[in-house]
Amino acid sequence: EMNRIKHKLISLSYLLSDWMFLALLGVAVAFISILVDMMVFSFQEIQRKTVSIYNIYGSDQSYLLWGCGLLGWCGYMIGLVAASACFVHYVAPQAIGSGIPEMKTIIRGVILVDYLTLKTLVSKIFGVAMALGSGVPIGKMGPFVHIASVVANQMCLLAAKFDSAYREESRRMECLAAACAVGVACTFSSPVGGVLFSIEVTTMYFSVRSYWRGFFAACCGATTIRLLRAYVVETEVTVSAFYQTSFRPDAFSVDELPLFALLGLLCGILGAGYISLYRCVVLFLRNNQYAKMVFQRHWIVYPIVISCIFSVVSYPHGLGMFSTGRIKFGTNLRDFFANCSFIVTSSDDLVCGAEIYSHWLNRGNILLLLFLFVLVHFIFSIISFTLPVPSGVFLPVFVLGAAIGRFYGEIIGLALEDIHIIHPGIYAIVGAAAFSASVTHTVSVSVMIFEITGQLHFILPVMISVMLSNAVCAYLQPSFFDTIIKIKHLPFLPDIPPSNNLVHTTYAEHIMVTPVKFITKITTYNEIREAVQTGLRLFPVVDSKNSQMLIGTVSRRYLTVLLNGKIGDHPRKVEAEKRV
Amino acid sequence: EMNRIKHKLISLSYLLSDWMFLALLGVAVAFISILVDMMVFSFQEIQRKTVSIYNIYGSDQSYLLWGCGLLGWCGYMIGLVAASACFVHYVAPQAIGSGIPEMKTIIRGVILVDYLTLKTLVSKIFGVAMALGSGVPIGKMGPFVHIASVVANQMCLLAAKFDSAYREESRRMECLAAACAVGVACTFSSPVGGVLFSIEVTTMYFSVRSYWRGFFAACCGATTIRLLRAYVVETEVTVSAFYQTSFRPDAFSVDELPLFALLGLLCGILGAGYISLYRCVVLFLRNNQYAKMVFQRHWIVYPIVISCIFSVVSYPHGLGMFSTGRIKFGTNLRDFFANCSFIVTSSDDLVCGAEIYSHWLNRGNILLLLFLFVLVHFIFSIISFTLPVPSGVFLPVFVLGAAIGRFYGEIIGLALEDIHIIHPGIYAIVGAAAFSASVTHTVSVSVMIFEITGQLHFILPVMISVMLSNAVCAYLQPSFFDTIIKIKHLPFLPDIPPSNNLVHTTYAEHIMVTPVKFITKITTYNEIREAVQTGLRLFPVVDSKNSQMLIGTVSRRYLTVLLNGKIGDHPRKVEAEKRV
Structure with a gap:
């Protein structure tokens, strides 16, 4: 009897240590996430200050000051990108890129050398902080999936010294799967969507057990993030969502559902175009003889050239004034999601506030500006992913989708001005969900968007458009992550064929x-x-x-x-x- | 080349027909769900009218009228329960009970005879409608999982006549998995939570592919439900959530998180108690000689006796006045979730409205009433599951959890009246999530509760308490559905052992x-x-x-x-x- 109780106690202590491990993983990644956020914030603050010289002394509009501002702005951006590229190049080049495709490969059982070492962790953390700080349109979700996985791996190695259970391969894989969930959840503090997204992008089959583990770890991470944001980072004061929206439940009517479906179709087609354009750019850089000659021989030239072009285009007092260069990339999500219309002036409560107005409206034709924003970011975000720095795909695609949705919504609003009141903000949300869903081939984006905006009213349009955009893009192209896997020649397990359909449409005549x-x-x-x-x-x-x-x-x-x-x-x- | 295009077109048409099948499944189940809702609604309306005789002519409070009302009330309830039991008994006894345990067994590959026939479908639909209409505290989620599965199975059989692909066993299983998701999603119109819940309760391993299919079908079902509710059923006018709440983002403060954690622990322990009490009741009815003698020989006696007791206790003008017998079971969720306090009178905006007040407050000590409600429903819902009628587990457990949470919240609010403003409604929501999560051993309830209430502000407390209650209950007891599987002696696959832990705590001495x-x-x-x-x-x-x-x-x-x-x-x- 004593033996049985002892056995039970030991088993309980193992259980507790297992959950403690997961909780610790979540908390650790949350701290790293906040650390990176703070680094990025201070990098960007310095840049704002540099460029504001022109504003302070610039009342006489002298060309000298304008030039100084341009130099400071560009130098800063180029410097950070180059620093990030150099750091990553010399510390651990495994940190380059998103990390999700690599994790997908690792979770499928392939061993990629040096991808989960402490050196890679350091390289990725500071690399992504500098790259994000430079203002290049990249995200942090992919890198954080990688970072969380490295943390989990290192924690496993450490724990293996005390508990032999952690030496097992299956246990390590479970921890890595949970870590992917934590990585996603810690980006937007979205635990549920994070778990589902990580499952969708990294696995084909999974057990309910590892879903629970991921959920728990992600909850710990997301909770820590929200608490830290509330108490440590002074920019926020509540434990609310990242981009809290304020739509009323009647912000859209059922009659608009076909419009949302159309937006979903559009996003699906654009998503497929996005993926194939990315593939073209990468293959061009790899195969074109001039590109080969310059960029492959001197790897540092490419990031410098690209960041130079991007910084000149985005200089707030130059061309950037047309594409909201003055505000951080990502912050304009708030403008897109705002519950107001940029154009329509018929009903007073729909007119946007002064802040948003200052970002966009005093620059002339808002539709043209939005179109330019979409076009410029469509191309620049693709080019950014080819830079040799750590870079996430999700946020740029998400912002791009929001811009597409906002553009679509504003046009619809203008067209139906006399018939129906349209809230373009809803269209921006739906566009963001549909476009990012189509590029990543996931439906869990629709859960994530609820957690990101903190509202659920738009569940119907989001669901409809996400399903449609996904179906269209999945029919036309493999997902963005699978494309990267193919381009990088990582071991690629093909998708499970759409089972019965293919089996029943392949006749003997096709193979005979x-x-x-x-x-x-x-x-x-x-x-x-x-x-x-x-x-x-x-x-x-x-x-x-x-x-x-x-x-x-x-x-x-x-x-x-x-x-x-x-x-x-x-x-x-x-x-x-x-x-x- | 022509051949290739033709091949592609055929493949596309198969793909479309597959998705059309899923969409149709969702829409069909949604229609059945609305049909059942309307039947239940009219049953309950008749009952209200019967009992309102007393109100109309009852100004002189005559004992005769009171007795007539009681007779009408009890007769109606007993009649419906007995009718449901007889109908199910003679048409298809497979329809008795929840259906989720049986689906879990079927999806694991066991063939249960006659569980997916048209006869069972009819038996389940009308059986559950009558049982729900009688006012016995049962839910409709479990039966709807079963109904959706039968619909899917019948649709597969029909489709197999046109397309041989549907004859395959694997295809049928995929359809059944999607059907489970549809069944859950059509109960509360919660597609995301529905998919996850159905996965958690029916499977151990699953593919991302079937998750997509389930998601799509559930979306179609939930959309149809919302549209039908908006246009067909006149009781509702918007496409909003079932129990839309109206909390402000600051309805709870971070300091309250430990209180929520405590509530989670409490719900976990109560959930384990609930499951073990249910097992005791069933085993008592099966093994006790008196119970055997009366109930097993005359199966109709048991439902009549139980419904008789229940109807007397719940008679609105008798004992029922203390337990809100006048309003439908399930409707009191609105009271529990209301953003006001039943007791606290310090701040004006927290005092409840007149309607809720009429349900609860004019009956004396509200805390005592709440406690009685919890106690009565704790016992009665367990007994209801033993009735030979189709009955769901989720809603009763959900309401019970809400009552527990509301009780807890009101006590906390009273205790901290001078220090801190407490919103007991939040506690009711957290309690509902935590208690139903612990009884069903699922974490996806936390997603469902967002979809049911249409709000996301309380994501932190819900997550924390759901994880805790789940962990506690999973440690103490198997889930409610697994308990039923064991009691019914269905083929039971044991859980995957908590892998590495058990492996590393079992020594040779334990088995030598x-x-x-x-x-x-x-x-x-x-x-x-x-x-x-x-x-x-x-x-x-x-x-x-x-x-x-x-x-x-x-x-x-x-x-x-x-x-x-x-x-x-x-x-x-x-x-x-x-x-x-």
Whole structure:
């Protein structure tokens, strides 16, 4: 009896230590996330201050100050991008890129060398902080999936010293799966969507057990993030959502659902275009001889050139004034999601506030500006992913989707101005969900968007458009992450074929060899020799050439033996000797 | 080339037909759900009218009218329960109970006869409508999982006539998995939570692919439900959530989180108690000789007796006035979730409205009433599940959890009246989530509660308490559905052991046989004979009794052969003959 109780206690302590491990993982990644956020924030603050010189002394609009501002702005951006690239290059180049494709490969059982070491962790944390700080349109979700996985791996190695259970491969894999969930959850503090998203992008099959573990770890991480944001980071004061929206339940009517469906279709097509454009850019950089000559020989040239172009274009007092260069990338999500219309002036409560107005509206034609924003970020975000720095895909795609949705919503609002009141903010949310869902091939984005905005009213339009955009893009292209896996030549497990459909649409005629080589009673040796040389292994024997009734089969090996016995070297020699 | 295009078109048409199938499944189940809702609504309306006779003519408070009202009330309830039980008994007894345990078994590959036939469908639909209409505290989620599965199965059989793909077993299983998601989603119109809940309660492992399919079908179902509720059923006018709440983001402060954690722990313990009490009741009814004598011989007696007791207790003008018998079961969720306090009167905006006040407050001590509500429903909902009618587990448990949470919240609010403003409604929501999560062993309830209430502000407390209650209850008891599976002696796959923990806490000493039987050079025939008779298959051969150094092993079979050769019947006979 004592033994049984002791056994139970030991088992309980193991259980507790397991959950403690997961909780610790969540908290640790949350702290790293806040650390990175603070670094990024201070980097961007310095940049704002640099560029504000022009504002302070710039009342006389001198060209000198304008130039100084430009120099400071560009230098800062180029410097940070180059620093990030150099740091990552020399510390651990495994940190380059998103990390989700690599984790997908690792969770499928492939061992990628040095991807989960402490060195990679350091490289990724500071690399992504500098890259984000520079203002290049990249996200932090992918890198955080990678960071969380490295943390989990290192914690496993550490724990293995005290508890042999952590030495097992299956346990390590479970921890990595949970870590992916934590990584996503810690980006937007969205535990549920985080778990589902990580499952969708990294696995094909999974157990309910590891879903629970991921959920728990993600909850710990998200809770820590929210508490830290409330108490430590002074920019926020509540434990509410990241981009809390304020729509009323009647912000859209059922009649608008077809419009949302159309937006979903549009986002699906654009998403497929986005993925294929990315593939083209990467393959161009890899195969074009000039690109090869310059960029592959001197790897540092490429990030400098790109960041130079991007910084010049986004300079707030130059071209950037047309594309909201003055506010941080990502912050304009608040503008897109705002419950007001940029254009419509018919009803007073829909007109946007002064702050948003200052970002966008005093620059002329707002529709043109939005279109330019979409176009510029469509191209620049794709190019940013090709930089040799840690970079996430989700946020840029999400912002791009929001801009597309806002653009679509504003146009609809303008077209139906007299008939129906449209809230373009809802369209921005739906667009963000649909576009990011289509590019990543996930439906859990619809859960994430509820957690990001803290509202659920728009569940119907979000669901409809996410399903549609997903279906369209999945039909046209593999997901963005699978594309990266293919481009990087990582071991790629193809998707499970859409089972029964393909099985039932593949007929024998699709795989059969035609015309059929066959052997009859009157086939000559010569014809048999030719038939044997075709490489087929088995030949049908038919009654006659006309009826083609199958009598049996004969293998190439047997035919060859027979043939050698009749017209091979030996019988020929015999025949020759006989004739001589 | 033409062939390839044709092939692609065929493949596309198959794909579309697949998705059309899923959409149709969702829409069909949604229609059935609305149909059942309307039946239940009209049943309950009739009951209200019957009992309102007393109100109309009751100004003189005559005992006769009071008795007539009681008779009408009780007769109606007993009649409906008995009708439901008879209908189900004669049409298809497979419809009795929840359906989720059976679906769990079926999805694991066991074939249960007649569980997915059209007859069962009819039996379940009308059985559950009558049972719900009677006012017994049961839910409709479990039955709807079953109904959706039958619909899916029948649709598969129908589709198989046109498309051979639907004849495959794997395809049918995929459809059933999607159907479970649809069934849950159509109960509360909660697609995301529905998919996750159905996955958690029915499977152990699942593919991302079937998660997508379930998600799509559930979305179609939930959308249809919302649209139908908005346009067809006149009781509702918007496409909003079922129990839309109206909390402000600051309805709870971070300091309250430990209180929520405590509520989670409490719900976990109560949930375990709930499950074990249910098991005791069922086993009592099955094994007690008196219960056996009365109820098993005359199956109709049991539902009549139980519904009689329940109707007397819940008569609105009798004891029922203390337990809100006047309003439908399930409707009191609105009271529990209301953003006001039943007791606290310090701040004006927290005092409840007149309607809720009429339900609860004019009956004296509200805390006592709440406690009675919890107690009565704790027992009655358990007894209701033992009735031979279709009955769901989720809603009763959910309401019970809300009552527990509201009770807890009101007490906390009273205790901290001077220090801190408490919103007991939040506690009711957290309680509902935590208690139903613990009884069903799911974490996806936390997603469902967001969809049911249409708000996300309370994500932190809900997550924390759900995780805690779940962990506590999972440690103490198997889930409610697994308990039913065990009680019904359905083929039960045990849970995957908490892998590495158990592996590392089970030592050889836990399974070894002791003391060890061994054989030495000087073991006598007699000892060997005794050893062979112990039933062990293999014996260690040791150096000597003292050193116990292992030399090798010898099998029982070999020992028996040797023994027979030396002291068996034959050598004995030989020896005997020799001696003679």
